[in-house]
Amino acid sequence: MLSRVANSIYWMSRYIERAENVARFVDVVRHLVLDLPDEAGNQWESLVQAAGAEELFAQQYGEATMANVIRYLTFDRENPDSIASCLWAARENARSVREVISSEMWEQINRAYLMVKDAGAPARVEEDPAAFFSHFKKSCHLFLGITDTTMTHGEGWHFGRAGRLLERADMTSRMIDVKYYVLLPRLDYVGSPYDNLQWAALLKSISAFEMYRKRYQQIIPKNVAEFLILDSHFPRSMHYCVIKAEESIHAITGTPGGTYTNPVEQQIGRLRGEMDYAHIQDVLDMGLHEYIDTFQGRLNDLGQAVFETFFDVSVMPKLPA
Amino acid sequence: MNFRGYNTDGFYDELFDESGRPRTGAALLIQKIEKLPSGDLVRRQQAAEAAMMNLGITFAVYGDEQGSEKIIPFDIIPRIIEADDWRRIEQGLKQRITALNLFIGDIYGEQKILKDKAIPEDVIRSADSFRKQCVGLKPPKGLWCHITGTDLIRDRDGQIYVLEDNLRCPSGVSYVLENRQLLKRTFPKVFEKSRVRPVDDYANRLVRTLEHLAPDGVADPTTVVLTPGTFNSAYFEHSFLAQQMGVELVEGKDLVVSDGFVMMRTTRGLARVDVIYRRIDDDFIDPRAFREDSMLGVPGLMEVYRNGRVALANAPGAGVADDKVVYAFVPDMIKYYLGEDPILPNVPTYLCWRDEDRQHVLGNLETLVVKSANESGGYGMLIGPASTQQERDDFAEKIKAKPRNFVAQPVVSLSRSPVIVGDHFEGRHVDLRPYVLYGEDIHVMPGGLTRVALRKGSLVVNSSQGGGSKDTWVIDDAPETADVLVTQSQQQSE
Numbered sequence: 079m080l081s082r083v084a085n086s087i088y089w090m091s092r093y094i095e096r097a098e099n100v101a102r103f104v105d106v107v108r109h110l111v112l113d114l115p116d117e118a119g120n121q122w123e124s125l126v127q128a129a130g131a132e133e134l135f136a137q138q139y140g141e142a143t144m145a146n147v148i149r150y151l152t153f154d155r156e157n158p159d160s161i162a163s164c165l166w167a168a169r170e171n172a173r174s175v176r177e178v179i180s181s182e183m184w185e186q187i188n189r190a191y192l193m194v195k196d197a198g199a200p201a202r203v204e205e206d207p208a209a210f211f212s213h214f215k216k217s218c219h220l221f222l223g224i225t226d227t228t229m230t231h232g233e234g235w236h237f238g239r240a241g242r243l244l245e246r247a248d249m250t251s252r253m254i255d256v257k258y259y260v261l262l263p264r265l266d267y268v269g270s271p272y273d274n275l276q277w278a279a280l281l282k283s284i285s286a287f288e289m290y291r292k293r294y295q296q297i298i299p300k301n302v303a304e305f306l307i308l309d310s311h312f313p314r315s316m317h318y319c320v321i322k323a324e325e326s327i328h329a330i331t332g333t334p335g336g337t338y339t340n341p342v343e344q345q346i347g348r349l350r351g352e353m354d355y356a357h358i359q360d361v362l363d364m365g366l367h368e369y370i371d372t373f374q375g376r377l378n379d380l381g382q383a384v385f386e387t388f389f390d391v392s393v394m395p396k397l398p399a
Numbered sequence: 400m401n402f403r404g405y406n407t408d409g410f411y412d413e414l415f416d417e418s419g420r421p422r423t424g425a426a427l428l429i430q431k432i433e434k435l436p437s438g439d440l441v442r443r444q445q446a447a448e449a450a451m452m453n454l455g456i457t458f459a460v461y462g463d464e465q466g467s468e469k470i471i472p473f474d475i476i477p478r479i480i481e482a483d484d485w486r487r488i489e490q491g492l493k494q495r496i497t498a499l500n501l502f503i504g505d506i507y508g509e510q511k512i513l514k515d516k517a518i519p520e521d522v523i524r525s526a527d528s529f530r531k532q533c534v535g536l537k538p539p540k541g542l543w544c545h546i547t548g549t550d551l552i553r554d555r556d557g558q559i560y561v562l563e564d565n566l567r568c569p570s571g572v573s574y575v576l577e578n579r580q581l582l583k584r585t586f587p588k589v590f591e592k593s594r595v596r597p598v599d600d601y602a603n604r605l606v607r608t609l610e611h612l613a614p615d616g617v618a619d620p621t622t623v624v625l626t627p628g629t630f631n632s633a634y635f636e637h638s639f640l641a642q643q644m645g646v647e648l649v650e651g652k653d654l655v656v657s658d659g660f661v662m663m664r665t666t667r668g669l670a671r672v673d674v675i676y677r678r679i680d681d682d683f684i685d686p687r688a689f690r691e692d693s694m695l696g697v698p699g700l701m702e703v704y705r706n707g708r709v710a711l712a713n714a715p716g717a718g719v720a721d722d723k724v725v726y727a728f729v730p731d732m733i734k735y736y737l738g739e740d741p742i743l744p745n746v747p748t749y750l751c752w753r754d755e756d757r758q759h760v761l762g763n764l765e766t767l768v769v770k771s772a773n774e775s776g777g778y779g780m781l782i783g784p785a786s787t788q789q790e791r792d793d794f795a796e797k798i799k800a801k802p803r804n805f806v807a808q809p810v811v812s813l814s815r816s817p818v819i820v821g822d823h824f825e826g827r828h829v830d831l832r833p834y835v836l837y838g839e840d841i842h843v844m845p846g847g848l849t850r851v852a853l854r855k856g857s858l859v860v861n862s863s864q865g866g867g868s869k870d871t872w873v874i875d876d877a878p879e880t881a882d883v884l885v886t887q888s889q890q891q892s893e
Contacts, residue, residue, distance in 0.1 A: 079665055079666050079667075080647055080649060080653050080663060080664065080665055080666075081653070081664050081665060081666055082650065082652070082653050082664075083647075084666045170629070173455070173629055173634075173638070174628075174629050174638075176455075176638040176639070176642060177624075177638045177639075177641035177642035177646075177647075177648045178642075178648075181454070181642070184454075184455060185453055185454055185455070188453055188454070188455045189453055192452065192453070233666065237666075330666070388666045389666075
C-alpha cells in the first residue's frame, strides 16, 4: 500500500474518532449541568480548560456559556479540534484515498460533513444539543459500521483501525482527566454524592454506564478508573484500545505477536505488556493524573514512530526483489 | 410538465424534428415525461442533485477558504442519439484516431508526411505542443493516443463536425459514468425499454487498454493513475477512475526512479510500476526532461520510458495534434495515411499565418469565432457576433502580432436539446465528447459526455464557463443488440 494512502486512512479514522469524542466531552458536561447544583461552579468553563484554550476563548467569546462553548467546540473552524475542523480534515483525507475506501464510506463521511456544515445556525443546535450530538454520534458509528462491513480487512483497514484506537485511547484518558483533574472543584466533593454523580456522568458520556454496572454495580471511583483504564474487553477502555491497535500493527507488518522488528511494535508491545499486568492500585499510587499524563506522552511517541516507520517517504528502503 | 410551446425554431433540436414531433428514439421518453404528475420532474431533478452532493461529485469553488463546493450542473433530460447517426460517428472517429496515431508516430519518426509535402513543414516546426524530446521515441505497440476525447458538434442542418481532438488528458468520462447511474435511478422504466447502449464497461476496457502497453515479459503489470493531487479540478475523475479500475492513484511524490525503473513508495518499501495513466501534462511529468520547475512530476521518468521499462498513456508528445493549426490538416492526414475521404468533416478553419486567410479573418471578425491555437477549456476565444468593437480591435492586434497563434471558424449554430428551466423546457446548445480507447483495437464509447451551455443563448459549453452536462443515450438497433451480446460473450470466454 502507498505510504501516502496509509497515512491518509490512518488520519481519516483518527479525525472521525476525535470528532465523535468532542461530542462526548460536550455530553459529559451537559449531564453534569443538569445534575449538579449551581454552586458547583461553571461546568462549561472546565471544558475550555481541558482543551487548554482559556486565553483564546476569552478573547473570542468572552464568557464560557453553554452557547459559546458549543459554538467553539462544534462549529469553530479556527479551533483545529472542533467537530467541524475534524470532519473537514477527515473528509480531505478521505478525498485523497477515495479509490481505496468503499464508496459507501465516502458517502457517509460526506453526509456527516454536510450535516455539521448545514446545521448552519448554531442557535438551532443550542436549542436542542442532545438531539444534535446524539445524531452526530450515530453518524460516526454508522461510518464505523460501514467501514467494517464494506472495506476489505487488509492493510488499509488495519491502518484505519490502529489510528482510530490510538485516538480513542487518548480521548478516553482525556475524559478521565477532565473528571479527575478539572471537574474536581473542591476537595470536599470527593466521595460526596456530587462526586458519584460526576463519575456516573463520565461513564455515560463514554457510553460505559451499563457495561460498568454489569461488571461492578456500585459506582466507586477506583472501580470506574479500573474499568476505563484497565478493562480488556470494553471497547472504549484505554487497555482495550492498546490491545487492538497492537493487533492491527502486527497484522500490517506480519511480525508474530510478542516480538518486534521496528520501534512501533516495540513501543506498543511494551505499553500493552505493562497494562496487561497492571493493578489499579499501581495507577492510584502513581496518581491518576500523573498516570494519564505519562500514558498520553507514550501515545505521542508512538504516533511519531508510526509516522517514521510507515509514512515518512523521505527515507525509504527498497523492497527486496 | 409538457413540451407544449417548446420552441425549436432556427436550430437543430436533438429530441424533436423540425415539425415539432419527437424523433423516433426520443418518443418514449417524451411520452413518459408528459405523463408525469405536475411537479414530479422537478422533484426528480432535485433528487438527482441531492444524490450528487452526497456522493461528493463536486468541484471546489476557488478562493473560498470555507471549502464551498458546487455540484457540476446537471440536467436530467437525456440527449438522445439514434443508431444511424451513431454508426457514422463511430466509424468516423475510428478512422480519425487511426490517422492521428500514424501521424504522431510519423512526426516523431521519419516525418514522411512533411517530406511528401502533404502538410507544410512550418506547421509542425511552429507548434508549441511539438516536443523535440520525443523525437525518435518508440512507444509500446506503436501507440501514441490511447485515450482520446473528441469534441463533436452538430450544425443547423444536422451535419456533425469534429471541433477538437483532445489527445492530451481529456477529462469528463467520470461524469458520463456517474450521470448514467443517476439517470437509471431517475427514469428506470423508460431506460429499460429504450435499448440504451451501455457505457458501464468503460473502466474495464480502460484497464485492458493500459495493461496492453505493459513492457514485454511483465505478466501481471502494476498500473497506476498519476494525478497532480487533490487540488486539481479533475481530481474527482482521477480518483474515480482509479477506484473503478482497482488500481493505485499516485501523486508525483509517491513515485521515484530507482535502478532504472519507476517505483512507488509503499509501507513496505519501493514497488515497481509498469504502466502509468498520467493525468499530468507533458510539461510537468519530468522536470529533467521538460519544465524544470515542475513539482508534480517524477525526475528521470522520461529516461525510463525511453528505455521501454515503463509505459505512459497517452504518450508524451501526442498533444502535437491538439494544436488548432495542426487540426486543420487532419483531413489531409486521413487522405495521406489511409487513402480515404474523411467520414466526419472538420469545421472549416482559417489559418491566420496564411496571408490570404488572415486578411479574410481580419475583415470579418464580427462573423467568426477566433481561437488561440494552443488554449483549451474555452479560454482565449473571441466569439465575433457576441463581441464588442473593443474586443475585436484587441484580437486584431493579437492576430497581427502572432498570426501562427490564431485560427478562425465560422460560427456554427450548435444544435440544442431541451433542459428544465423552472417550470418549463427551453432549448440549450450542446456538444458531444465521445471517448475513444486505442489498445488492441479501437473502441468508441457509445455516447459520451454531452455538455450543455446552460446560459440562455450561450454557445460555450465548457464547465469553466457555466456549462453543465447531460446523460447521452445511444439508441441501439434491435438486431445489432444481438451482435453486441455475441461479441461480448465471446470476449468473456476468451
